[in-house]
Amino acid sequence: MTVHTFIDEEPDTGPSTTPLKPSKATSDMGDANQWTLIWYKFSRNKLAVVSGFVILFFCFVGLFAEVLAPSAPDVSRPQFTNAPPQSLGLFVTDADGSSRFQLHVTGYTMEVDPASLRRSYVVDPEQIVPVGLFVQGAPYKMWGLFDANIHLLGPTDPGETMYLLGTDRLGRDLLSRLIHGTRISMSIGLVGVSISLVLGVVLGSLSGFYGGVVDTVIQRVIEVISSMPTIPLWLGLAAAIPLTWSPLMVYFIITLIVSLFGWTGLAREVRGRFFALRGEDFVTAAKLDGSSERRVIFRHILPSLTSHILAVVTLALPTMIVAETALSFLGIGLKAPIVSWGVLLQEAQNVRTIANASWQLVWPAAAVVVTVLAYNFLGDGLRDAADPYES
Amino acid sequence: MLTSPEMTARTTDLDKDVVLEVQDLSLDFRLRTEVLHAARNVNLKLRRGQTLCLVGESGSGKSVTARALMHIIDRNGAIAGGRILLKDQKGDIDIATLDERGKELLSIRGGRIGLIFQEPMSSLSPVHTIGSQIIEAVRLHSRMNKSEARERTIDLLRQVEIPNPDKMVDRYTFEFSGGMRQRAMIAMALASDPDILIADEPTTALDVTTQAEILDLIKRLQESRGMAMLLITHDMGVVAEVADEVAVMHFGRIVEFGSVDEIFYTPKHAYTQRLLDSTVKLEQNRRAATRVETPVGQEIILSARNLTKVYGATKGWLGGNSFALKAVDDVSFDLHAGENLGVVGESGSGKTTLGRMLLRTVEPTSGKVTFFGQEAPVDVTGLSKRGLRAFHRQVRLVFQDPFASLNPRMTVRDIVGDPLLVAGELSGKALDDRVAELLELVGLDPAMRERYPHAFSGGQRQRIGIARALALDPRIIIADEATAALDVSIRAQILDLLLSIQKRLDLSFIFISHDISVVRYFCDRVAVMHRGKLVELGTAEQICTAPREAYTKSLISAVPNPDPRNKRMMHRTRFRA
Numbered sequence: 021m022t023v024h025t026f027i028d029e030e031p032d033t034g035p036s037t038t039p040l041k042p043s044k045a046t047s048d049m050g051d052a053n054q055w056t057l058i059w060y061k062f063s064r065n066k067l068a069v070v071s072g073f074v075i076l077f078f079c080f081v082g083l084f085a086e087v088l089a090p091s092a093p094d095v096s097r098p099q100f101t102n103a104p105p106q107s108l109g110l111f112v113t114d115a116d117g118s119s120r121f122q123l124h125v126t127g128y129t130m131e132v133d134p135a136s137l138r139r140s141y142v143v144d145p146e147q148i149v150p151v152g153l154f155v156q157g158a159p160y161k162m163w164g165l166f167d168a169n170i171h172l173l174g175p176t177d178p179g180e181t182m183y184l185l186g187t188d189r190l191g192r193d194l195l196s197r198l199i200h201g202t203r204i205s206m207s208i209g210l211v212g213v214s215i216s217l218v219l220g221v222v223l224g225s226l227s228g229f230y231g232g233v234v235d236t237v238i239q240r241v242i243e244v245i246s247s248m249p250t251i252p253l254w255l256g257l258a259a260a261i262p263l264t265w266s267p268l269m270v271y272f273i274i275t276l277i278v279s280l281f282g283w284t285g286l287a288r289e290v291r292g293r294f295f296a297l298r299g300e301d302f303v304t305a306a307k308l309d310g311s312s313e314r315r316v317i318f319r320h321i322l323p324s325l326t327s328h329i330l331a332v333v334t335l336a337l338p339t340m341i342v343a344e345t346a347l348s349f350l351g352i353g354l355k356a357p358i359v360s361w362g363v364l365l366q367e368a369q370n371v372r373t374i375a376n377a378s379w380q381l382v383w384p385a386a387a388v389v390v391t392v393l394a395y396n397f398l399g400d401g402l403r404d405a406a407d408p409y410e411s
Numbered sequence: 412m413l414t415s416p417e418m419t420a421r422t423t424d425l426d427k428d429v430v431l432e433v434q435d436l437s438l439d440f441r442l443r444t445e446v447l448h449a450a451r452n453v454n455l456k457l458r459r460g461q462t463l464c465l466v467g468e469s470g471s472g473k474s475v476t477a478r479a480l481m482h483i484i485d486r487n488g489a490i491a492g493g494r495i496l497l498k499d500q501k502g503d504i505d506i507a508t509l510d511e512r513g514k515e516l517l518s519i520r521g522g523r524i525g526l527i528f529q530e531p532m533s534s535l536s537p538v539h540t541i542g543s544q545i546i547e548a549v550r551l552h553s554r555m556n557k558s559e560a561r562e563r564t565i566d567l568l569r570q571v572e573i574p575n576p577d578k579m580v581d582r583y584t585f586e587f588s589g590g591m592r593q594r595a596m597i598a599m600a601l602a603s604d605p606d607i608l609i610a611d612e613p614t615t616a617l618d619v620t621t622q623a624e625i626l627d628l629i630k631r632l633q634e635s636r637g638m639a640m641l642l643i644t645h646d647m648g649v650v651a652e653v654a655d656e657v658a659v660m661h662f663g664r665i666v667e668f669g670s671v672d673e674i675f676y677t678p679k680h681a682y683t684q685r686l687l688d689s690t691v692k693l694e695q696n697r698r699a700a701t702r703v704e705t706p707v708g709q710e711i712i713l714s715a716r717n718l719t720k721v722y723g724a725t726k727g728w729l730g731g732n733s734f735a736l737k738a739v740d741d742v743s744f745d746l747h748a749g750e751n752l753g754v755v756g757e758s759g760s761g762k763t764t765l766g767r768m769l770l771r772t773v774e775p776t777s778g779k780v781t782f783f784g785q786e787a788p789v790d791v792t793g794l795s796k797r798g799l800r801a802f803h804r805q806v807r808l809v810f811q812d813p814f815a816s817l818n819p820r821m822t823v824r825d826i827v828g829d830p831l832l833v834a835g836e837l838s839g840k841a842l843d844d845r846v847a848e849l850l851e852l853v854g855l856d857p858a859m860r861e862r863y864p865h866a867f868s869g870g871q872r873q874r875i876g877i878a879r880a881l882a883l884d885p886r887i888i889i890a891d892e893a894t895a896a897l898d899v900s901i902r903a904q905i906l907d908l909l910l911s912i913q914k915r916l917d918l919s920f921i922f923i924s925h926d927i928s929v930v931r932y933f934c935d936r937v938a939v940m941h942r943g944k945l946v947e948l949g950t951a952e953q954i955c956t957a958p959r960e961a962y963t964k965s966l967i968s969a970v971p972n973p974d975p976r977n978k979r980m981m982h983r984t985r986f987r988a
Contacts, residue, residue, distance in 0.1 A: 036662060304810075409819040
């Protein structure tokens, strides 16, 4: 009743496929190690890669703040308080009417309203301030090591002024302050996370590997710490910092305070992964191979964890940055003369500034938002790529 | 191909029985770097009251084809060509062209075509009662009020032979056993009286005895309701037991199609022959044919006495609990030097726990394990951590899952060499040479040792696992379901490899498996376990051909026989305990 049919050919040796790009041979990933595979998976997430570059850019800015900033962050000029941003022009028209290339900003003339005594700035096209690359300007000590006075961008005459992002209440250049703030804000996240990382990984590993009483104790400690309301606690701790301490000391204490509450999430994550890995067949196999517990942890479990830890750390960084910003904004974190994004935002606390000099709110806030978003996208990408072996 | 005139006449005659016809169906899946042609020009006809078995190994495209019949396709896939014609009084409906979210398609899914999945636990919701899930299915396809639908559901549960259906209807998924869940799934698939039933590996997750019952049930329901059935399976035994027609699928193509008798007795395509060979091969006792002498009577190398493992009998500070579970109950046996001892049992019989207790990765509650190595007898149960390490060098474990048991972050050289490195025996060049030697022993190219496990197939990975087990020159290898995750053709290869290695090295095996044919092929003696107890211990031939205990008889007779002229499952002995 049924027709018996068959294909009169040799059996296929593999599944039938057509390469998407005929020119490019499919790469053989057989001897690719874990990091190659992670990079391969990560690089397909374009948003995460772009975010990575944004983070790198901010790090670069923080690292070379002195060179990149047009002037020193604490030079104030009373005649230019709350001056609006100037725009960078490319061409100037000479007296004879010919046009030539010259980077420049146009100066202001200040007018004082006789009734309200309010200052207002009007752009004066006559005042041309020539701007150049790698100009000599305010002297500084690069990384605290050697003296220099080269700035990437600045007025060619050191006596002139250039405010690309405007100035603050005391007539300080906002761009320079923002760039110097980048160094503090980015590094506070990194330093804080490093401390959290050590605490989190050590306690999480102990908790996950030994289980039992050790696990119970560590987990209860974590629960107690994470049940505390953070802002009042920070307030209390920060208020306890003696006023006589140098700004640098305050900086380190603030990082420590922020990180002391940041490690709990990391420890939980590490513990969870440890529990999952401890039951894996390859870990049992390693034990049966005669590996000691230390060898099992360092040779088999931790290498499987590193990529996950990296992803969690990346996601923890923005919370640190936000915490520092919040503390400084409330006036209990970093204090002048140290500049951070939070300190800059502190200037924008009153309605008058927001109404008349909104740039003081916009730029530092934008820096915080962009960094936090970039870290989150990067962390998401890393988390998705962290285990390249799942199906 | 055969197309004589009278043949064509007969086929057209039969065409009124055809309820679903697949014509030149091709499915493409877009992968990262390439397009995978998962199905190529597949032609199938499902006839009323007939069972078509679609058989193939993993990756053959049988499941995606079956799902495509209901237009269930993953997002990266698409129907590249062909038609899926559902015969209707008003004319044919081409499912391939229907809108993915259209009403028409939704009424066909579950309405005219019912689907049974492989894994009943994950296809039933754990937060709703069985009843409410079936009632929902009933009401989706017919106008019934709640109490009518409930009556209908209870009736369906009765049809699938669930005891006390009026009570079980209000139970949750987790209160059902695996077999009961699959019965509930079947009841759900039957909710709207479909013309076509698609069963995707419906018994793969089940034990043999449960498998026999479920297949029995599906077959009876299908015949009494006159449904057309498409059964997807990898097991030629199941095919022989239930199929009317068979389509053999290999890498996306149907390489052979015919009646079950033709496929089993006059297979024409080389792949069908290969598939049958490896299935039939496992029906014999290869070990008996290859061994030099019977190892029974040789000196004993490992002995277990009164091994017992009790779970859950803790005395907490809130008082102990009363539901202690005896996973292994008073098991004693001896393993002779050079012997292969099989341990078979269904899931939950305690066979894996037994294997782990021999290695003491699970501590026995009571009982004793003694190992007779080159030196004085060692009491394994009393060994210190250090002594245990030495013992683990002589007694090695091969795992079931070749994917989870190899650290994906290490190269093959590091994986195989790790036990040698830890033992401090070899390092550097000598270690590298030894790894190459081991890989050659298990039939892998030594040049592959720089690669990572993800570059290897399941069978190759299992070979790597075996190489790791052999690295320390062990006396005993405990293989825990070592071939369960592999396709049937590769399964035979791995067993042959183990037998040939055994010939060269002085080895004994404890082979734990749920698969009786594998144990029969490989072992000298077989121990049958049931609910933690050792029911019967005898030679492989005796257990498989002349079992003494009632449980063993029911177990053996439930194994599908890959011979359509000699169906075993339908005449099986049943065991009630």
